[in-house]
Amino acid sequence: MPRRSLTAVAGGIAVAAALVLAGCSSPSAAPAAGGAADPDAIITVGSQNEPTSLDQIGGGSSGVTEVFTGNVYEGLFRITDDAEVEPLLAAETSVSDDGLTYTFTLADATFHSGDPVTADDVKYSLERFISEESIAARKRQLSVIDTVTVVDDKTVDVTLVSKSVSFTYNLGYVWIVNDTATDRATTEDGSGPYTLADYRKGDSITLDRYADYWGDEPANGGVVYQYYADPTALNNALLTGAVDLVTSQSNPDGLAQFDNDDFTIIEGTSTTKEILGLNDRIAPFDSVDVRKAIYSAIDRERLLDSIWDGRGQLIGSMVPPSEPWYIDLADNNPYDVELAEDLLAQAGYADGFEFTIDTPDSGVHSTVAEFIKSELAKVGVTVNINIITDDEWYEKIYTNHDFQATLQGHVNDRDINFYGNPDFYWGYNDADVQTWLAESEAADSVEAQTDLVKLANQKISDDAASVWLYLNPQLRIAASTVTGVPENGLNSLFYVAGIAKAAS
Amino acid sequence: MAAYLLRRTGLLLLSLALAAALLFLVLRVLGNPVYALISVGATEEDIAAAAARLGVDRPIGEQFVEYIQQLVTLDLGTSFTNQLSVGDEIARRLNVTLPLTLISFALSVLIAIPVGFIAAWRSRTWYGTAFSAATQLGGAIPVFWVGILLITVFALQNRFLPAGGFPRSDWADPADALRSLTLPVLTIAIVAGSDLARYVRSATLDVLGQVYLRTARATGQSFGGAIWRHGVRNGIVPVISILAIQLSTTFVGAVIVENVFGLPGLGDMLLTAIRERDFPSVQGVVLFSTVLVLGLGFAADVTQRIIDPRLRTTLSGNRRAGSRRAAVSA
Numbered sequence: 001m002p003r004r005s006l007t008a009v010a011g012g013i014a015v016a017a018a019l020v021l022a023g024c025s026s027p028s029a030a031p032a033a034g035g036a037a038d039p040d041a042i043i044t045v046g047s048q049n050e051p052t053s054l055d056q057i058g059g060g061s062s063g064v065t066e067v068f069t070g071n072v073y074e075g076l077f078r079i080t081d082d083a084e085v086e087p088l089l090a091a092e093t094s095v096s097d098d099g100l101t102y103t104f105t106l107a108d109a110t111f112h113s114g115d116p117v118t119a120d121d122v123k124y125s126l127e128r129f130i131s132e133e134s135i136a137a138r139k140r141q142l143s144v145i146d147t148v149t150v151v152d153d154k155t156v157d158v159t160l161v162s163k164s165v166s167f168t169y170n171l172g173y174v175w176i177v178n179d180t181a182t183d184r185a186t187t188e189d190g191s192g193p194y195t196l197a198d199y200r201k202g203d204s205i206t207l208d209r210y211a212d213y214w215g216d217e218p219a220n221g222g223v224v225y226q227y228y229a230d231p232t233a234l235n236n237a238l239l240t241g242a243v244d245l246v247t248s249q250s251n252p253d254g255l256a257q258f259d260n261d262d263f264t265i266i267e268g269t270s271t272t273k274e275i276l277g278l279n280d281r282i283a284p285f286d287s288v289d290v291r292k293a294i295y296s297a298i299d300r301e302r303l304l305d306s307i308w309d310g311r312g313q314l315i316g317s318m319v320p321p322s323e324p325w326y327i328d329l330a331d332n333n334p335y336d337v338e339l340a341e342d343l344l345a346q347a348g349y350a351d352g353f354e355f356t357i358d359t360p361d362s363g364v365h366s367t368v369a370e371f372i373k374s375e376l377a378k379v380g381v382t383v384n385i386n387i388i389t390d391d392e393w394y395e396k397i398y399t400n401h402d403f404q405a406t407l408q409g410h411v412n413d414r415d416i417n418f419y420g421n422p423d424f425y426w427g428y429n430d431a432d433v434q435t436w437l438a439e440s441e442a443a444d445s446v447e448a449q450t451d452l453v454k455l456a457n458q459k460i461s462d463d464a465a466s467v468w469l470y471l472n473p474q475l476r477i478a479a480s481t482v483t484g485v486p487e488n489g490l491n492s493l494f495y496v497a498g499i500a501k502a503a504s
Numbered sequence: 505m506a507a508y509l510l511r512r513t514g515l516l517l518l519s520l521a522l523a524a525a526l527l528f529l530v531l532r533v534l535g536n537p538v539y540a541l542i543s544v545g546a547t548e549e550d551i552a553a554a555a556a557r558l559g560v561d562r563p564i565g566e567q568f569v570e571y572i573q574q575l576v577t578l579d580l581g582t583s584f585t586n587q588l589s590v591g592d593e594i595a596r597r598l599n600v601t602l603p604l605t606l607i608s609f610a611l612s613v614l615i616a617i618p619v620g621f622i623a624a625w626r627s628r629t630w631y632g633t634a635f636s637a638a639t640q641l642g643g644a645i646p647v648f649w650v651g652i653l654l655i656t657v658f659a660l661q662n663r664f665l666p667a668g669g670f671p672r673s674d675w676a677d678p679a680d681a682l683r684s685l686t687l688p689v690l691t692i693a694i695v696a697g698s699d700l701a702r703y704v705r706s707a708t709l710d711v712l713g714q715v716y717l718r719t720a721r722a723t724g725q726s727f728g729g730a731i732w733r734h735g736v737r738n739g740i741v742p743v744i745s746i747l748a749i750q751l752s753t754t755f756v757g758a759v760i761v762e763n764v765f766g767l768p769g770l771g772d773m774l775l776t777a778i779r780e781r782d783f784p785s786v787q788g789v790v791l792f793s794t795v796l797v798l799g800l801g802f803a804a805d806v807t808q809r810i811i812d813p814r815l816r817t818t819l820s821g822n823r824r825a826g827s828r829r830a831a832v833s834a
Contacts, residue, residue: 050776052585053587054586058585058586058587091632118570132549132553133553133557134541134550134553135541135550135553135554135628137543137544137545138545139550140547186588186589198770200672201586201588201766201768201773202768202772202773202776203669203670203672204672204768206672220743226669228668228766229766229772229776230763232652232765233667233668233763233764233766234766236655236659236660237667237668237669237766239660239667240659240663240666240667242668242669388732389779390540391535391540392535392539393540395535395536395539398546399539399551400537410544415544418516418544418545448800481650
């Protein structure tokens with residue numbers, strides 16, 4: 001080939017490359033810091049927590065709570081960022097003397113279609129939530145509902161099978177949906193401050209401000225949730241200004257790059273407990289001494305340091321500080337290798353033993369498993385690690401109880417009640433705890449409830465029913481131009497109406 | 505040729521049917537999709553209700569018959585997790601994956617042909633050796649690593665291009681869409697182009713050593729003329745199958761690249777569907793990809809036969825070819 005043609009080919013490649021690179025002339029500029037908030041600014045939220053379905057009763061994704069609860073759909077009550085219950089669609093509430101009948105008077109709200117929120121909608125929504133087809137996360141707690149009766153357009157009576165002091169709290173998670181809405185796979189008809197404008201599976205969900213919202217106007221013009229499967233891609237999006245904030249930093253190693261004036265790192269408390277779940281039904285974990293020995297052999301402080309760079313918190317039971325029945329039990333089973341060895345000898349395992357941890361491949365679980373393996377080796381206990389997927393976890397461990405030990409991040413708030421269920425995957429079976437927890441729900445007052453749950457809290461910790469390794473920090477990162485980001489995010493709640501962005 | 509086409513089409517349909525059946529069975533063996541839907545707190549009744557809703561509690565034979573009936577009517581079903589039509593979802597995702605694949609492929613060919621040619625033709629010069637080494641290196645680096653490098657340089661250090669994502673308006677603003685695809689395209693093109701250049705190099709070396717080329721030169725043709733008239737026509741036949749394979753590989757490689765760049769394409773759909781055990785979506789994407797890959801192979805075979813008459817006679821299995829072979833060996 002003559003040299004001239006070669007030059008032409010090279011030129012062609014250059015032209016092609018230039019064509020592909022077309023449009024590179026408008027690089028996305030980082031927003032200017034400072035300045036007054038722009039009430040019409042669109043907030044772009046980066047998240048890894050994409051809903052699997054757009055309907056609350058359709059599956060166990062916390063992503064659906066993050067986007068829709070309190071933003072697009074509203075409940076009769078609202079759980080604040082400080083874990084308090086306040087009225088929302090239920091403007092007034094009265095409870096019968098026997099504590100079994102709740103009468104709710106509804107606020108003058110309308111759905112996005114223009115329909116008013118009526119007692120019929122409430123009846124429909126509550127019955128739908130506990131229906132057979134529902135696999136909503138809180139269905140079990142709400143199954144205490146016996147009947148829902150429409151008194152008039154704006155009044156509804158709910159009768160319970162038994163007293164439930166957490167009833168209004170649990171209602172905070174139940175969406176009131178329009179009973180005439182049909183296609184909830186792609187559309188919505190809620191009463192919240194935002195409407196669902198666009199849903200692109202695998203990419204984004206766009207919320208528009210609802211002009212006729214019955215409550216306070218949001219501090220922004222709309223919100224786009226942009227989803228990323230890869231944590232690095234999410235962090236890159238934040239670094240390049242493609243998103244304004246991330247709802248949860250799941251990769252602690254990525255924190256350092258945001259530790260500067262361009263970003264704000266917001267650390268709140270989460271309800272996510274990293275747990276080494278032991279199968280309490282089988283030897284050797286049916287022995288309290290063995291469980292306590294395992295607990296005391298693990299240096300949790302060092303673990304928290306290495307995983308979360310010291311952020312987060314050590315806990316000694318299932319209850320985080322954001323719940324009413326919290327007591328500081330962090331040192332109840334202290335890190336003490338000698339104590340661990342003594343306890344093992346007492347239980348007849350002076351020479352140690354061997355067991356397998358089934359570890360989900362998601363999040364930090366595999367790293368935690370390696371850490372535990374090396375810690376327990378010091379007291380002569382040999383750990384095998386078996387890595388499984390999240391859905392295998394639900395099949396093998398959650399449903400079939402076919403395991404010795406496992407790791408899991410339990411995200412739900414107020415979930416100490418799992419220890420009152422002997423059929424739960426970890427098989428903790430204590431009659432006192434079961435009684436206290438059952439009675440607590442039927443208690444006459446929140447104080448009485450709190451006292452009873454505290455008893456259960458102390459007992460499960462004394463028994464080392466599981467090994468509660470630590471409480472995850474709730475880390476959000478926002479561009480410094482963004483304000484009003486919720487701090488705590490209990491159970492994935494994320495109210496976006498208060499988020500504002502400075503005009504650029 | 506007609507008989508060949510008929511036989512080849514029959515083979516294609518048989519492969520597809522086998523792939524569809526195998527896919528169905530393998531997915532069912534791997535696990536129950538219900539466990540990807542439930543959360544901590546679900547009771548046995550909830551699990552049973554979810555299984556009934558998905559229809560996975562029915563006998564597997566019944567599910568299979570329904571699946572085949574759907575496929576015959578070109579219906580890919582609805583997603584287990586979000587109840588969207590799988591076919592519609594694939595069509596939407598192709599807005600990203602198809603341009604990404606085609607542009608990457610075109611660019612990789614544009615890189616590979618001159619680079620591979622020079623690496624062979626000037627194999628004894630320093631730049632020939634350099635090109636050869638560069639293609640070795642380019643083909644050896646994992647594709648996600650190239651992606652990360654490009655993101656670091658062009659998106660994080662210099663804000664030339666976005667680090668990922670695709671415009672929500674799709675192709676409404678083509679410049680914007682192209683900007684989003686630039687780094688992913690470069691990533692694939694560098695790796696795929698290097699691979700392809702290796703093939704071009706060896707095909708060229710092969711042709712350059714052929715007697716017919718020397719003969720053509722001896723009859724007074726210029727080097728370029730001889731290459732164009734005889735070399736390209738002889739060299740292109742193996743290159744066509746390589747191109748078809750490479751196009752399939754580029755398409756499949758887009759899966760990883762889409763993940764690195766957070767692009768909402770077919771690869772992203774497949775990974776999410778596998779994670780969520782969303783059988784209809786997994787089946788849809790894999791079958792679609794299978795059709796594409798098998799179709800490309802089919803197209804390549806037919807094209808080769810059109811270009812090279814020798815393939816038509818020797819491989820189509822007719823009597824004349826057999827007799828000619830006998831005559832030649834005699």
